[in-house]
Amino acid sequence: MFYKTLKRFPDHFLWGASTSAYQIEGAYNEDGKGLSVQDIYETPEGITDFKDASDHYHHMKEDVKLMAELGMKAYRFSIAWTRIIPDGDGEVNAAGIRFYNDLINELIAYDIVPVVTMYHFDLPLELHKKGGWGNRKTVDAFERYAKVLFENFGDRVKYWLTINEQNVMINHPNAMNPGKVPSKKELYQQCHHMFLAGAKATLLCHQMCKGGKIGPAPNITAIYPEKCNPADVIAADDWESIRCWLYLDMAVYGRYNSLVWAYLEEKGYTPIMEAGDMEILAEAKPDFLGVNYYATATVSASKNDGTDCQPRNGDQQVMIGEEGVYRAGENRYLEKTEYGWIVDSIGLRVTLRRIYDRYHLPLLITENGLGAKDVLNDDGTVHDQYRIDYLERHFKQAQLAITDGVDLIGYCPWSFMDLVSTHQGYGKRYGFVYVNRDEADLKDMGRIKKDSFYWYQQVIQSNGELLGI
Numbered sequence: 143m144f145y146k147t148l149k150r151f152p153d154h155f156l157w158g159a160s161t162s163a164y165q166i167e168g169a170y171n172e173d174g175k176g177l178s179v180q181d182i183y184e185t186p187e188g189i190t191d192f193k194d195a196s197d198h199y200h201h202m203k204e205d206v207k208l209m210a211e212l213g214m215k216a217y218r219f220s221i222a223w224t225r226i227i228p229d230g231d232g233e234v235n236a237a238g239i240r241f242y243n244d245l246i247n248e249l250i251a252y253d254i255v256p257v258v259t260m261y262h263f264d265l266p267l268e269l270h271k272k273g274g275w276g277n278r279k280t281v282d283a284f285e286r287y288a289k290v291l292f293e294n295f296g297d298r299v300k301y302w303l304t305i306n307e308q309n310v311m312i313n314h315p316n317a318m319n320p321g322k323v324p325s326k327k328e329l330y331q332q333c334h335h336m337f338l339a340g341a342k343a344t345l346l347c348h349q350m351c352k353g354g355k356i357g358p359a360p361n362i363t364a365i366y367p368e369k370c371n372p373a374d375v376i377a378a379d380d381w382e383s384i385r386c387w388l389y390l391d392m393a394v395y396g397r398y399n400s401l402v403w404a405y406l407e408e409k410g411y412t413p414i415m416e417a418g419d420m421e422i423l424a425e426a427k428p429d430f431l432g433v434n435y436y437a438t439a440t441v442s443a444s445k446n447d448g449t450d451c452q453p454r455n456g457d458q459q460v461m462i463g464e465e466g467v468y469r470a471g472e473n474r475y476l477e478k479t480e481y482g483w484i485v486d487s488i489g490l491r492v493t494l495r496r497i498y499d500r501y502h503l504p505l506l507i508t509e510n511g512l513g514a515k516d517v518l519n520d521d522g523t524v525h526d527q528y529r530i531d532y533l534e535r536h537f538k539q540a541q542l543a544i545t546d547g548v549d550l551i552g553y554c555p556w557s558f559m560d561l562v563s564t565h566q567g568y569g570k571r572y573g574f575v576y577v578n579r580d581e582a583d584l585k586d587m588g589r590i591k592k593d594s595f596y597w598y599q600q601v602i603q604s605n606g607e608l609l610g611i
């Protein structure tokens with residue numbers, strides 16, 4: 143549909159940026175912090191680990207000052223569970239509380255709204271050793287951790303995100319399960335426990351944090367059928383439900399998506415539940431939904447002949463197919479990044495419309511961005527026009543989605559500063575701020591504003607008017 147006039151970005155729109163603890167903080171074993179599964183993750187040869195990351199732990203004030211200079215209205219970051227409770231369910235670490243208190247106070251001093259993710263891929267190693275999310279006791283540990291967070295920060299943090307990309311942890315489990323990759327059956331048991339953990343944290347937040355809002359932050363992406371062949375449409379519906387709607391249907395309605403339940407039964411993956419689980423899940427109601435969006439995916443009908451799952455590298459955005467369910471397809475209308483991720487700005491509008499139409503809750507984009515091999519020039523500049531182009535196209539589609547009636551409350555691109563990518567180390571950069579280090583050499587960790595920093599500063603200042611559509 144063409145509009146004569148577009149709606150403006152709302153007043154108080156949360157223009158922000160995102161990061162996660164283990165990808166930026168470094169100081170992995172300082173001031174009483176316990177180890178997480180990410181701290182022992184064995185990265186491939188030539189790719190950095192997460193131990194030093196962007197050394198934000200020691201540059202916190204400098205980094206927040208840069209956020210203020212950028213004009214950020216919100217900052218979405220995660221708290222490292224192992225800084226707060228080093229072994230996951232034991233003693234509380236005062237130094238960890240102090241670090242995040244200082245960060246939150248610093249943000250508030252600059253009028254930047256803290257948006258806190260409680261758990262972003264970094265399960266405490268001690269809990270992992272006891273079975274991780276496969277062990278129901280991890281639900282209790284998370285509930286207690288949530289209580290500690292709300293007690294200590296709930297007076298100042300009004301936006302909470304329970305679990306980052308639960309769907310990625312279930313569909314791409316390698317990095318979160320060192321030692322042994324769980325079977326699908328085990329993963330859907332983990333998934334059920336994570337649902338309970340998220341629901342219990344949601345209920346607790348509403349009890350403990352006056353004015354607090356809480357929601358999940360899954361990685362949601364519209365799935366397109368490769369052709370208008372109805373069999374492809376069924377495959378796209380199935381995969382969209384398994385990959386996306388399972389997670390949001392549970393968070394919002396407290397029930398298993400019916401297509402997904404049929405899939406779990408067919409495959410023998412149904413989780414063990416206890417009496418009362420479904421009541422807890424139904425009782426917990428999110429106030430808003432975080433949405434991590436990078437790319438759409440295109441699929442075709444399963445052939446169910448042993449060839450549906452293709453032997454190529456998949457990741458959170460690159461689908462590989464699942465036997466008897468769907469095959470990965472090509473979309474000839476869309477380009478890819480140098481890392482093979484589809485670039486689909488209109489897909490963002492499609493995705494936001496689909497989510498809003500299903501749930502009618504305020505949406506906050508908690509991640510979206512372009513990973514690239516940025517170059518620091520001799521004169522200290524970083525010309526990342528490709529990132530500006532990418533974000534500009536996506537911001538314009540967000541404005542169209544707002545015009546379509548989507549209640550979009552903010553946009554936090556990934557990422558505020560360069561950080562360690564989940565799979566491609568420090569070579570794949572996302573930030574508005576360049577961090578002067580590379581895979582092997584930590585250099586001086588200097589902070590350098592990229593061209594995109596100055597551009598985004600103008601976008602925020604003009605509340606999106608600069609986009610000019």
Ligand code: BG6
Binds near residue numbers: 162566570
């Ligand atoms: C999301 C994660 O899946 O994608 C982030 O929440 C991650 O942690 C981001 O960094 C980009 O992915 P990658 O693999 O390029 O780092």
